[in-house]
Amino acid sequence: MITNLITNITVKDTCEGFVYNELEGKGLFGLSGKLTIQPEYQRNYIYASDGGKKEIAVIESVLKGYPIGLIYLNKVSIDKLEVLDGQQRITSLGRFVTDKFAIKDENGMEQYFSGMAKDKQNKILKTPLLIYECEGAESEIKEWFKTINIAGVPLVPQELLNAIYSGPFVTLGKEEFSNSQNANIQKWSVYIKGSANRQAFFERALDWVSKGNIDDYMSRHRKDTNIKELKTYFSSVIDWVSSIFTDVESEMCGLEWGRLYEEYHKKSYDPAKVSKVVQKLYGDPYVKNRKGIFEYILGGSIDTKLLDVRVFDEATKRSVYASQTKIAKAKDKSNCSHCAMGHDANKSKIWSFNEMDADHVSAWSKGGATDPNNCEMLCKTHNRAKGNR
Ligand SMILES: [Zn+2]
Numbered sequence: 001m002i003t004n005l006i007t008n009i010t011v012k013d014t015c016e017g018f019v020y021n022e023l024e025g026k027g028l029f030g031l032s033g034k035l036t037i038q039p040e041y042q043r044n045y046i047y048a049s050d051g052g053k054k055e056i057a058v059i060e061s062v063l064k065g066y067p068i069g070l071i072y073l074n075k076v077s078i079d080k081l082e083v084l085d086g087q088q089r090i091t092s093l094g095r096f097v098t099d100k101f102a103i104k105d106e107n108g109m110e111q112y113f114s115g116m117a118k119d120k121q122n123k124i125l126k127t128p129l130l131i132y133e134c135e136g137a138e139s140e141i142k143e144w145f146k147t148i149n150i151a152g153v154p155l156v157p158q159e160l161l162n163a164i165y166s167g168p169f170v171t172l173g174k175e176e177f178s179n180s181q182n183a184n185i186q187k188w189s190v191y192i193k194g195s196a197n198r199q200a201f202f203e204r205a206l207d208w209v210s211k212g213n214i215d216d217y218m219s220r221h222r223k224d225t226n227i228k229e230l231k232t233y234f235s236s237v238i239d240w241v242s243s244i245f246t247d248v249e250s251e252m253c254g255l256e257w258g259r260l261y262e263e264y265h266k267k268s269y270d271p272a273k274v275s276k277v278v279q280k281l282y283g284d285p286y287v288k289n290r291k292g293i294f295e296y297i298l299g300g301s302i303d304t305k306l307l308d309v310r311v312f313d314e315a316t317k318r319s320v321y322a323s324q325t326k327i328a329k330a331k332d333k334s335n336c337s338h339c340a341m342g343h344d345a346n347k348s349k350i351w352s353f354n355e356m357d358a359d360h361v362s363a364w365s366k367g368g369a370t371d372p373n374n375c376e377m378l379c380k381t382h383n384r385a386k387g388n389r
Pocket of ligand 1: 336337338339340378379380381382
């Protein structure tokens, strides 16, 4: 399938020759007849239902200069296109410019397109739409269309966001973060995966400063002529990590440093001590998830779940289960020591092997080894209640 990003088609172009079928509730054609808005596999127009809130929202977004998202068109032949995704939005635009519904103005008065001030009309008409034109076999397109519909709004890569919000802010941001000649890139690469020219660092910087709302942040700062806040926040995160964790480990790359910074930057750490703990955990054969080491330490070395500590092997569990169960049966008590101490019906219950899990008698985090002498089988409920200490 070939895809092409098109950014020069405006609302005006799209609504040229717009036909709306009132009877069937369908927007039919646009782009001077070249575009079929509702191919048979598309659902009917639903933005007008629910009091038309959604179609009004589309127009208000355009008036405010907010993006209304990507539109996917399928190129059927040289001058024939079909809407794959975006039917509702295009129909809202078409219906509005043909006076099929009104929005409310600043004073709460109903306003139809034809009654609007010229500059507002132009603002709508001249807004470019962000269009992905796809070309491929029908089966391929339909398969893909299903994917868009199931997954909802497809994730917009940073390159596309840069196109949507192009302006001084993006230009400055790319100069700083997407320039492979920037001497800092080597340092950043310890913590951030990806490459400068695929926008990995720009994306991460935006993700951190916006707490995950890149789209919104870019839209608000689109016209900014400086990237001070972005740069400052980014360096704060990088400086913070690199001052606490003085060792460079490959597992540091790609962690959620922005979130960790927000969560822990007000706590103080002794880098020398931190380094010792890092080394110790790296040398511990029971630690299965080394990526979790950093958050584990930041959180005060409590949450061992982050480390995914290696559990007892099958043979050990089986043999501990067998001896535990034998003793329990002889005493007419449950083979889960916690159940046996209780007063309910489970106090003499013999659990099957599959109903139990292995537990460290002396907690791993307190130095308890993962060997048979430190293994006890508990029923799943009690094992979970005890937690992964
Ligand atoms: Zn139990």
